[in-house]
Amino acid sequence: MEARPPGTLSGALLIARKDLAIEFRTRTAFFSSLVFAVLALTIFYFTWDESIVTPNDRAPGVLWVVLTFSALLGLQRSFGIEEHDRGIDALLVSPISREAIYLGKAIGNLIFLCAVQTVAIPALALFYNMPVGRPLVVVSGIVFLAMVGIVAVGTLFSAMAVNTRLAELLLPMLSLPFFVPILMSAAQAAARVFAGRPVSEVGFLLKLLVAFDIVFIFACTLAFSFTLEE
Amino acid sequence: MFGRRRAVDAVDLTLSAGDCVALFGPNGAGKTTLLRLISGLLKPTKGTIRVGGQSLRDDASARGLLGLISHQSMLYAALTPRENVEFAARLYGVADPRSAATKALERMRIADRADAPVRSLSRGLQQRVSIARAIVHDPRVVLLDEPYTGLDAAGGAALTDMLSSLRTGGASLVLVTHNVEEGLAIATQAAVMLGGRIVRRDDARTIDQRVFQSDYRAMVLGAIDRANERVSVPA
Amino acid sequence: MTSVSRQDPRHGVGGKSVIGGFFVIAALAVAALYVRAILFTPLEAKQGAAQKIYYIHVPSAIGAYTAVTITALASLIYLWLKDERADRMAEASAEVGLVFMTMVLITGPLWAHKIWGAWWVWWDLRLTLSLFLWFVIVGYLVLRGAIEDPAMRGRYSAVLAVLGALLIPFIHLSVYFSMAHMHPDPVVLKPSEPSLPREMLITFLSGIGAFLLLCLALIQSRYRLSELKDEMAAVEAERGY
Numbered sequence: 001m002e003a004r005p006p007g008t009l010s011g012a013l014l015i016a017r018k019d020l021a022i023e024f025r026t027r028t029a030f031f032s033s034l035v036f037a038v039l040a041l042t043i044f045y046f047t048w049d050e051s052i053v054t055p056n057d058r059a060p061g062v063l064w065v066v067l068t069f070s071a072l073l074g075l076q077r078s079f080g081i082e083e084h085d086r087g088i089d090a091l092l093v094s095p096i097s098r099e100a101i102y103l104g105k106a107i108g109n110l111i112f113l114c115a116v117q118t119v120a121i122p123a124l125a126l127f128y129n130m131p132v133g134r135p136l137v138v139v140s141g142i143v144f145l146a147m148v149g150i151v152a153v154g155t156l157f158s159a160m161a162v163n164t165r166l167a168e169l170l171l172p173m174l175s176l177p178f179f180v181p182i183l184m185s186a187a188q189a190a191a192r193v194f195a196g197r198p199v200s201e202v203g204f205l206l207k208l209l210v211a212f213d214i215v216f217i218f219a220c221t222l223a224f225s226f227t228l229e230e
Numbered sequence: 231m232f233g234r235r236r237a238v239d240a241v242d243l244t245l246s247a248g249d250c251v252a253l254f255g256p257n258g259a260g261k262t263t264l265l266r267l268i269s270g271l272l273k274p275t276k277g278t279i280r281v282g283g284q285s286l287r288d289d290a291s292a293r294g295l296l297g298l299i300s301h302q303s304m305l306y307a308a309l310t311p312r313e314n315v316e317f318a319a320r321l322y323g324v325a326d327p328r329s330a331a332t333k334a335l336e337r338m339r340i341a342d343r344a345d346a347p348v349r350s351l352s353r354g355l356q357q358r359v360s361i362a363r364a365i366v367h368d369p370r371v372v373l374l375d376e377p378y379t380g381l382d383a384a385g386g387a388a389l390t391d392m393l394s395s396l397r398t399g400g401a402s403l404v405l406v407t408h409n410v411e412e413g414l415a416i417a418t419q420a421a422v423m424l425g426g427r428i429v430r431r432d433d434a435r436t437i438d439q440r441v442f443q444s445d446y447r448a449m450v451l452g453a454i455d456r457a458n459e460r461v462s463v464p465a
Numbered sequence: 466m467t468s469v470s471r472q473d474p475r476h477g478v479g480g481k482s483v484i485g486g487f488f489v490i491a492a493l494a495v496a497a498l499y500v501r502a503i504l505f506t507p508l509e510a511k512q513g514a515a516q517k518i519y520y521i522h523v524p525s526a527i528g529a530y531t532a533v534t535i536t537a538l539a540s541l542i543y544l545w546l547k548d549e550r551a552d553r554m555a556e557a558s559a560e561v562g563l564v565f566m567t568m569v570l571i572t573g574p575l576w577a578h579k580i581w582g583a584w585w586v587w588w589d590l591r592l593t594l595s596l597f598l599w600f601v602i603v604g605y606l607v608l609r610g611a612i613e614d615p616a617m618r619g620r621y622s623a624v625l626a627v628l629g630a631l632l633i634p635f636i637h638l639s640v641y642f643s644m645a646h647m648h649p650d651p652v653v654l655k656p657s658e659p660s661l662p663r664e665m666l667i668t669f670l671s672g673i674g675a676f677l678l679l680c681l682a683l684i685q686s687r688y689r690l691s692e693l694k695d696e697m698a699a700v701e702a703e704r705g706y
Contacts, residue, residue, distance in 0.1 A: 005294050005323040018306070018317050025308040025347070086302035090363070093269050094321040095294040153628075160621050164611035174604045174625065177597040178632055181639035188643035204642050212635050219631055223624045226544060 005095040008103065015091070015104025020111060022081055029077045030116065033070035037120040040066050041127050059128040060139075060191040064183055066120050067113070067143065068150070072172055074112045075154040078105055079162040092228065102224040106155040106217075113147045130194070138199055139190045145209045146186035149216060153178040156220040160227050178216075185209050241428055243421075245371070245402040250393070252413035252434060253406045255423035256450045261406045262301075264423070265373045268404065269298045281371055294322055297369035299377045303360040307349035311335060311359040314348060315366050322367035334362040339388045354380045361389060365396065372396060374405045378412055390416065410443050422449060491682035494675040498668070518576045520668055524676035525568035526591060532562030532680055533598060533630075536605075540626035543619055552619040553695070555626060557687035559605050561680060566599045588644040590637060597636050601629040 006014055023029060044062040082088035091101055121140060125132055154175050161170035186209055189202035241264060245251060255261050266272040268279055270286050270293055278285050284292040298304075305314050315334055319327035335341040338358040348356055357380045365372065372393075378386055393403060393416055407413040414420060417434035420442065429449065432442065498520070539555035542548065573592045574584045587593055605625050612618040 005291060006320070011321070014317070014320055018309075021313065022306055022308045081306060081308075085307065086300070086304050087306055089271060089298070089300065089302070090304040090318065091321070092271055093293060093296060093298045094318070095290050095292075095323075096321055097290060156624075156628075160608070160624070163617065164608065164621075165613075166607065166611040170604070170608060170611060173600075173607060177600040177604070177629070177636075180597050181632070181635040184639040184643045205639075208635070208638055208642060215631065215635075216628075219628060223628060226620055226624050 006100075008097050008100045011096040011100030012103035012107055015096075015101060016108040016111065019078065019081075019105065019108035023077070023108075023112060029073050029112070033066075033073050033116045034119055036069055036073070037066045037116070037123065040069075041124060045127065059124055059130055060187060060194055062128075063121070063124055063139075063143070063190065064146075064187050066124075067117065067146065068179060068183065070116045070120070071109075071113055071147070071150045071154060072175070074109055074116075075151075075158045075175075076168065076171055078109050078155060079158045080167075083162045083167075098225040098228055099221050101228075102155060102159075102221050105159070106151050109151045109155055110147060113151065114144070117143055117147070135193050135196070138193050142186050142190050142193070142206070142209070145206070145213060146182050148213045149182040149209065150175075150179060152213065152217045152220050156224055156227070159224065181212055182209065185212075241426075243404075243428070245404070247370075247400040247402060248397050249419065250397055250403040250405060250417045250434075251419045251421055252417035253404060253421050253423055254408070254410065254413060254446055255406075259423040260426040261423050262375055263426075265298070265300070265375050265404065265406060268371075269293075269296055269373055271298075294367065295370040297364040297367070297372040298375075299361055299364045299373065300375045301379075303348075303356050305348045305356060305360055305363065308347055310345050310347055311340060311351070311362070312344040314359060315363045318363045319366045324367050327366075330366050331362075334366040335359070337365075337388070337392050338362040339384065354382050354385055357381055358385050358388065361392070365392065368399075368401075370401050372401055372403050374403065374407075376407055377405070378407065378409060386412075410439065410446060414439050414442065422446060424449060488682040488686055491675070491678040494678050498672050498675040518572050518579075520672045522569060522572040522576055523669070524672040525565050525572065526595065527673050528676040528680035529562050529565035529569055529595065529598075531677060532558045532565060532684065533602070535684065536562060536602075536626050537630035540623035543623045544627070547619075549615070549619065549695070552615075552623065553688055553691045554684075555623065556609060557684050557691055559602055559626070560687055561683045563599070563602045563606065564683070565676075565680060566595055566602060569595045570599060588640070590640055593640045593644075594633065594636050598629070598633070601625075601632065605629070 005011070040062055044058050044065075048058060079088070082091070117140075121136070121143070124130065125136060130136060154171070157171055157174045157178075161167045161174065164170055185205040189205040189209075192202050193199065243251070253261050253264070263272065267274055270279070273287070278287065280286065281292045281295050286292050305311075306317075309317070312331055312335065315331040316327050319330045319334075324330045332341065332344070335344050338361050340355060340358045340362065343351060343355060348359060351359065357377070361377060377389060381389060393405075397403060397416070403416075405413060405417065414434050414437075420432045420434040420437065421428050422430040430445075535558040536555045539551045539558060543551035543555060570592075573589070573595070577586050577589070577592070578584050585592075605622055608625060609618055609622050612621060
């Protein structure tokens with residue numbers, strides 16, 4: 001009875017499923033993210049004079065703050081669970097490839113973020129009386145592109161940070177400069193779409209986002225093998 | 231190598247099917263490092279590890295023949311034992327992972343607690359789940375780092391039974407332990423590791439346990455004295 | 466009882482000291498630059514004395530980016546060859562790069578305030594890029610500080626450095642595309658022909674030269690310091706501490 005270990009993609013999906021099962025069981029990161037989202041939405045609402053800056057203008061800003069922080073929460077947890085009882089060792093000893101581990105973690109993180117945003121974006125639209133229509137759909141797409149980049153880089157740094165003494169400090173510290181091009185492009189694009197500009201006007205920014213995603217998924221998958229081998 | 235210190239030096243070990251090497255040695259002798267090297271968690275600075283004829287470095291599927299039981303449980307506390315072991319079975323591509331998981335849990339006599347989250351189990355029971363996870367894919371080589379720690383009498387008996395049946399099935403074992411009695415009971419070879427080297431090798435079936443025990447104690451104490459001597463050299 | 470050869474710790478085993486001749490020359494060059502810049506270069510018409518910050522700001526930037534490039538290249542070499550000398554070079558270069566980059570971030574706002582009336586301008590490509598590179602370098606050094614094992618430290622920081630280098634074009638482009646519409650007039654050196662009058666140009670170019678010298682000298686000194694530290698650690702390990 002020959003055992004056939006899963007290939008890279010099936011291995012990745014296996015790991016992603018396992019991660020999501022754990023998160024579903026505990027739900028701590030998910031609920032923390034939602035609580036934070038509501039808090040941010042509320043604070044941002046009340047910190048400006050409504051006659052000067054309308055909620056509509058503030059909405060894009062809140063969106064990205066919520067996204068970034070819920071991403072950091074999820075990413076922190078991502079390798080935290082592997083470090084706790086050295087579950088990562090079991091993964092490394094198995095025949096599954098290093099790329100599969102990275103991709104699996106990244107996919108799990110991405111799905112987690114999507115779940116959070118599925119609640120956060122409608123909440124944003126609701127509380128800020130945003131027009132629900134094509135702009136919101138386009139912005140959701142931009143958010144997704146941004147999430148891919150955030151997860152690509154963040155998963156790698158989460159794996160690195162968890163092996164160090166300053167894990168909780170290092171993940172946000174290392175990620176920040178890498179999130180900047182993602183957030184800058186995505187936020188600017190989303191702001192313009194929200195303001196009613198046509199999508200073609202933000203073409204350059206979107207292409208930059210996609211380029212970032214592709215380059216860094218590739219680079220981080222490669223880099224991941226380096227960070228694991230001892 | 232850790233920095234400039236050789237954790238494991240010039241170790242040459244060959245195992246055949248059904249062999250069991252009991253590896254004794256004081257803390258810091260390099261036993262855990264050796265296991266981590268064999269399992270592929272650490273890459274050797276020099277030399278190769280071969281499992282079933284395949285080099286571990288070149289062939290990832292060679293890892294599929296290994297099972298590792300270490301100090302940490304390597305379990306996911308939020309999942310149940312069944313989920314943990316089934317996940318491991320799927321990682322190794324075992325056909326019918328669900329029944330393989332059930333069988334492994336039964337062998338370690340933990341099947342009755344299979345559906346409560348691992349964190350609700352005591353350390354000893356977690357250890358049993360950890361062992362079940364390590365052997366669910368019927369490995370050819372099993373590496374065990376002090377597996378009897380934390381196990382009660384029933385757990386220990388289940389482990390010994392399981393190791394014997396693994397050996398009868400043709401698997402090789404490397405057993406790191408402090409307990410000379412338990413180690414010699416199932417071993418075919420006995421080795422002692424000091425300062426990263428294997429300093430003594432015996433056929434475990436023919437040696438006298440008491441003689442071995444006192445020799446071993448002498449070796450360990452001697453090593454401690456020598457280490458103390460080195461530290462007190464004046465600058 | 467083993468005999469220990471007595472040596473002047475400042476000179477290490479090879480006999481070279483940390484503060485070498487190269488460093489002295491570089492320091493003198495920078496001092497000479499300051500004298501020239503302050504006393505012998507004419508004032509710029511519109512900006513007055515504040516414009517002289519330019520002679521520090523741009524050379525610092527060039528020094529910083531040189532150091533960062535060295536770190537990235539040394540990191541690539543380390544990942545490929547696993548030679549610890551490459552790791553040492555990457556670390557030395559990163560620390561020097563941090564110093565120069567900090568200078569850029571201090572002189573930048575000082576100059577910006579004089580010219581545009583605002584302390585920070587997001588659309589200035591060089592300044593923004595410098596800010597985020599500064600974060601990358603700080604992250605690099607904190608990461609190194611947080612890892613005990615030398616092999617892991619080398620690998621992790623090398624990966625970060627290479628990824629950081631990969632990041633640069635993306636930051637540049639994202640700032641350009643998202644902020645460029647706010648940018649008034651480009652106040653950057655025209656690539657085709659330097660539009661500075663001759664006297665200022667000489668000061669400017671020698672400034673770049675002097676800072677480059679200083680940068681390389683500091684890297685060499687820092688590298689040497691690192692080498693000595695490692696040699697000492699090796700001796701201690703052998704003695705069994």
